Amino acid sequence: MKHYTKEELEQYRKKEMSIIRRIHCAAHLKECASCATLLAELDDDDAFVGKLRESIKRYDEVGVVQKTTQ
Ligand SMILES: [Zn+2]
Numbered sequence: 001m002k003h004y005t006k007e008e009l010e011q012y013r014k015k016e017m018s019i020i021r022r023i024h025c026a027a028h029l030k031e032c033a034s035c036a037t038l039l040a041e042l043d044d045d046d047a048f049v050g051k052l053r054e055s056i057k058r059y060d061e062v063g064v065v066q067k068t069t070q
Contacts (some may be wrong), residue, residue: 004028009039 004012004025011017012025029036 003032004035004038006038006042009035009042013039013042 008017008025012022015022017025029039
């Protein structure tokens with residue numbers, strides 16, 4: 001059984017893969033714990049980046065508040 005690389009799973013997540021390949025990939029992910037784990041790790045990376053963006057946004061808002069009160 002051929003495993004998917006991180007790059008391929010990234011394409012799968014972003015729907016940059018052809019439909020046929022995505023169907024194959026989805027079927028593989030159901031059967032293969034190691035590829036499913038890799039995909040979950042990519043999701044975690046995204047969640048981390050999302051949190052990072054959120055905290056930067058909050059920091060910016062605080063900066064705006066400080067500017068307007070001075
Ligand atoms: Zn696999």
